[in-house]
Amino acid sequence: MSELADAFVTALKLIFTGDPEVMAVAARTLGISCSATFFAALISIPIACLIHFNHFKGKGTLISILQTFYAIPTVLVGLLVFIIFSRAGPLGGLGILFTPQVMVIGQVVLISPLMTGLTVSALSGVRPEIRDTAVSLGAGRLQMARTVLVEAKYATLTAVLIGFGRAISEVGLAIMVGGNIRGFTRTLTTAMSLETSMGNIELSMALGIILLSLALIVIIIPSWIQQRSSRVQQR
Secondary structure, eight states, X not given: OHHHHHHHHHHHHHHHTTOHHHHHHHHHHHXXXXXXXXXXXXXXXXXXXXXXXXXXXXXXXXXXXHHHGGGOOHHHHHHHHHHHHSTTSTTGGGOOTTSHHHHHHHHHHHHHHHHHHHHHHHHHTSOHHHHHHHHHTTOOHHHHHHHHHHHTHHHHHHHHHHHHHHHHHXXXXXXXXXXXXXXXXXXXXXXXXXXXXXXXXHHHHHHHHHHHHHHHHHHHHHHHHHHHHHHHHHO
16 A cells, blocks of 8 residues: 555656656647547537537438447557558558547547537527528528527537547557557557556556646636536626
């Protein structure tokens, strides 16, 4: 038990003293996951609007498929991306396998269905009266969609942050397409896996504390924003 406590204290020292390796891995992880979340949001939110505001055959089935992809294994996405960008793959000529760029692409593929499905649910939660009022006031389809999206902004933000949480915590995809190259593609999760296997528990715990802190922030931010909005509206 004392060894575990000592390892925890050493891990905290690595964080608060700004250990270069720990900070570099954390910064790289944030850069990759934030980039993936940004591009996934650019793709997912418009697609979610198209699905929600249009009636077509198979709409329910499409939403069910999106929900099925919520739990898609990261290693499966990693395998598909690896095949596409390997030398023998259709996009192998780009030469970006085992780079941060392909890791961003892989995370976009991983979290886009999740963010799309959650955004559709967020839009569905908006009261129909808001949509009807916008239409009755002469709003076009784009204006009406924008009105509903603004009304669902906090739920949509939550969908984006959940996507970010999924991206930053995955490990299988990062190893398969990133290669876990030190100083280049190594992230918090892949570094934790490697350092633990090597017996570097202190460093692994330091990385784990940072990862846990980021996960807590992702959970706390939406709740804080919603509570603040509710207080403003009550005033």
